Amino acid sequence: xxxxxxxxxxxxxxxxxxALDGVGFSVKQGETIALLGPSGCGKTTILRLIxxxxxxxxxxxxxxxxxxxxxxxxxxxxxxxxxxYALFPHMTVAENIAYGLRYRGxxxxxxxxxxxxxxxxxxxxxxxDRRPDQLSGGxxxxxxxxxxxATRPELLLLDEPLSALDARLRQDLRTELRDLLAETGTTAxxxxxxxxxxxxxxxxxxxxxxxxILQQGIPDEVYWQPQDRFTAEFMGRVNWLDGSFVTGAxxxxxxxxxxxxxxxxxxxxxQAGATELCLRPESIEMVGADHGIRTDTxxxxxxxxxxxxxxxxxILSVRLSDxxxxxxxxxxxxxxxxxxxxxxxxxxxxxxxxFFGA
Amino acid sequence: xxxxxxxxxRGAWQDRLAGGLIWALLGVTLVFLLLPLVVAVVMSLDxxxxxxxxPPPSLSLQxxxxxxxxxxxxxxxxxxxxxxxxxxxxxxxxxxxxxVAITSGRLPGSRLLAQLFLSPLxxxxxxxxxxxxxxxxxxxxxxxxxxxxxxHIVITxxxxxxACMASLVGQDRRLTEAAAILGANEWQAFRSVTLPLIRTGxxxxxxxxxxxxxxxxxxxxxxxxxxxxxxxxxxVTHMRAAFDLTIAAIAVMAMVFTAFVxxxxxxxxxxxxxxxxxxxxxxxxxx
Ligand SMILES: Nc1ncnc2c1ncn2[C@@H]1O[C@H](COP(=O)(O)OP(=O)(O)OP(=O)(O)O)[C@@H](O)[C@H]1O
Ligand SMILES: [Mg+2]
Numbered sequence: 001x002x003x004x005x006x007x008x009x010x011x012x013x014x015x016x017x018x019a020l021d022g023v024g025f026s027v028k029q030g031e032t033i034a035l036l037g038p039s040g041c042g043k044t045t046i047l048r049l050i051x052x053x054x055x056x057x058x059x060x061x062x063x064x065x066x067x068x069x070x071x072x073x074x075x076x077x078x079x080x081x082x083x084x085y086a087l088f089p090h091m092t093v094a095e096n097i098a099y100g101l102r103y104r105g106x107x108x109x110x111x112x113x114x115x116x117x118x119x120x121x122x123x124x125x126x127x128x129d130r131r132p133d134q135l136s137g138g139x140x141x142x143x144x145x146x147x148x149x150a151t152r153p154e155l156l157l158l159d160e161p162l163s164a165l166d167a168r169l170r171q172d173l174r175t176e177l178r179d180l181l182a183e184t185g186t187t188a189x190x191x192x193x194x195x196x197x198x199x200x201x202x203x204x205x206x207x208x209x210x211x212x213i214l215q216q217g218i219p220d221e222v223y224w225q226p227q228d229r230f231t232a233e234f235m236g237r238v239n240w241l242d243g244s245f246v247t248g249a250x251x252x253x254x255x256x257x258x259x260x261x262x263x264x265x266x267x268x269x270x271q272a273g274a275t276e277l278c279l280r281p282e283s284i285e286m287v288g289a290d291h292g293i294r295t296d297t298x299x300x301x302x303x304x305x306x307x308x309x310x311x312x313x314x315i316l317s318v319r320l321s322d323x324x325x326x327x328x329x330x331x332x333x334x335x336x337x338x339x340x341x342x343x344x345x346x347x348x349x350x351x352x353x354x355f356f357g358a
Numbered sequence: 359x360x361x362x363x364x365x366x367x368r369g370a371w372q373d374r375l376a377g378g379l380i381w382a383l384l385g386v387t388l389v390f391l392l393l394p395l396v397v398a399v400v401m402s403l404d405x406x407x408x409x410x411x412x413p414p415p416s417l418s419l420q421x422x423x424x425x426x427x428x429x430x431x432x433x434x435x436x437x438x439x440x441x442x443x444x445x446x447x448x449x450x451x452x453x454x455x456x457x458v459a460i461t462s463g464r465l466p467g468s469r470l471l472a473q474l475f476l477s478p479l480x481x482x483x484x485x486x487x488x489x490x491x492x493x494x495x496x497x498x499x500x501x502x503x504x505x506x507x508x509x510h511i512v513i514t515x516x517x518x519x520x521a522c523m524a525s526l527v528g529q530d531r532r533l534t535e536a537a538a539i540l541g542a543n544e545w546q547a548f549r550s551v552t553l554p555l556i557r558t559g560x561x562x563x564x565x566x567x568x569x570x571x572x573x574x575x576x577x578x579x580x581x582x583x584x585x586x587x588x589x590x591x592x593x594v595t596h597m598r599a600a601f602d603l604t605i606a607a608i609a610v611m612a613m614v615f616t617a618f619v620x621x622x623x624x625x626x627x628x629x630x631x632x633x634x635x636x637x638x639x640x641x642x643x644x645x
Contacts, residue, residue: 051539073538080539086532090554099550100540151541
């Protein structure tokens with residue numbers, strides 16, 4: 001079966017700016033992928049090329065196996081949710097949703113039925129006759145989504161669909177959006193610069209930087225096994241530990257200059273001479289106060305320097321006795337023993353670490 | 359709304375002085391604005407066949423009667439109306455198209471054009487009139503009506519384009535893109551999205567066109583010929599040739615008509631919306 005979308009070595013220049021530099025990827029039918037990257041990396045440009053607002057300077061865009069070169073936006077069966085929704089201000093909610101059907105020769109009765117169905121899907125029954133300026137941000141977002149999906153496009157493009165909303169609403173709508181995409185079997189590309197959004201919405205994530213795709217994979221893979229520093233740091237908080245990889249008594253270990261040893265699954269083979277271990281804060285656990293006894297593999301000691309509360313988790317900054325500083329994530333339950341300045345014992349799980357060369 | 363509230367610290371007599379001055383200024387301004395109107399109304403009702411002292415000893419409607427009986431007013435009013443309506447029609451279509459093209463940014467030199475149309479229009483009317491006369495003669499256009507039509511389009515088109523552009527620059531380009539990706543071609547997107555949103559701009563442009571065209575003397579003076587004379591030019595010429603207060607009667611009728619139009623606009627569109635959005639909502643919302 002052909003992929004719904006194939007983006008084949010596409011390059012796009014705007015004057016002197018190279019917005020996309022030989023980007024290639026494909027999207028399977030029914031799949032949701034997330035394009036994740038910082039501002040200006042070319043995410044919107046990809047969507048605009050698929051929509052037909054821009055033409056590639058090199059490479060091809062194929063939709064359902066068909067080359068889209070030269071096709072105007074209205075000749076492509078693509079839905080697009082704009083970052084700021086771009087609802088038609090002079091039309092009601094129902095008219096906005098019906099707009100696309102109007103130009104596809106859908107019979108009147110069917111238009112009405114589809115509008116009702118879309119309103120139900122996005123849970124806006126009873127709002128059909130309002131105008132966009134009479135809706136809240138979250139409601140506008142849903143109208144925009146309903147409008148984009150009403151024509152049942154082959155591919156749905158979502159440009160930062162939730163970024164204009166406040167944090168709480170964003171989380172609610174994120175779940176809602178994921179369920180809706182799954183329920184309708186929609187093939188979708190979600191653009192975002194929020195890694196949480198990318199991981200929760202995308203079945204696969206494409207990490208972008210400066211017009212290139214750095215890494216792609218399922219969320220867990222990209223999160224735990226980043227292939228470069230940029231991806232590692234973009235996906236979330238991370239610790240970089242200096243040291244060397246050696247074979248210890250019980251197998252391969254990572255040894256810090258201070259002498260701590262952390263068991264790792266294998267010595268890095270592909271990255272000969274790797275001297276850094278990349279650990280997520282949740283791979284390190286605070287065991288308790290340090291009594292100066294245990295020095296087994298997988299333990300480290302240090303001074304608690306700072307704690308930061310992030311709601312469900314608490315981030316501890318610990319200065320190891322060899323001078324390196326690490327962040328530890330722990331569930332925000334017990335706080336009785338957390339005293340800044342005290343010595344603490346850490347347990348490290350090196351099996352989820354990633355290796356990096358110097 | 360007294361100035362006094364801002365200057366409480368300065369003491370009461372200064373407040374009262376400032377307040378009094380403001381009111382005096384307002385009064386003087388009002389008098390100067392209204393006095394000519396009052397004089398025109400009184401003069402139009404004068405029963406004397408010569409220019410006498412005000413107020414007139416008795417009133418009559420003779421000048422109003424003359425408006426409808428004199429042989430030059432009907433034809434010249436018809437000429438004025440035709441010329442103005444042609445200008446309105448062309449401005450509303452070609453002017454709108456030009457405004458859309460300029461604001462789309464895809465036209466070469468569109469930034470310069472936008473600047474040009476959005477800055478004040480400063481060439482004196484006499485210069486435009488004389489220049490037009492020479493150019494049109496060169497082009498072989500010698501009929502008065504043709505000259506008047508072209509001339510009035512030249513002087514009104516910038517206002518129409520400007521009013522239309524002002525309503526376009528506040529508009530989000532993504533709206534037309536949204537229409538396109540939903541399946542509307544360029545023309546359908548323009549009809550269903552752009553046009554309804556710039557309607558007030560087009561109407562404002564039409565009103566300006568109508569007002570400027572019907573009012574113009576300086577440019578038209580150069581362009582009229584024996585068969586085609588616009589109403590303002592005819593009135594001015596006649597008044598100089600013989601004493602005639604028809605002009606006052608027409609002025610009063612024009613005032614009543616204008617008040618009527620303004621009233622209708624206010625009821626249907628909201629006058630402050632037409633003026634406010636049409637003209638002065640320019641570059642601030644451009645971003
Ligand atoms: N029409 C354009 N003209 C000139 N440069 C452009 C144009 N569109 C995009 N660019 C440039 O191309 C690059 C990529 O832009 P793009 O909008 O795709 O970024 P993005 O990843 O969507 O960023 P953001 O997260 O801020 O939306 C940027 O450097 C941008 O300045
Ligand atoms: Mg963007």
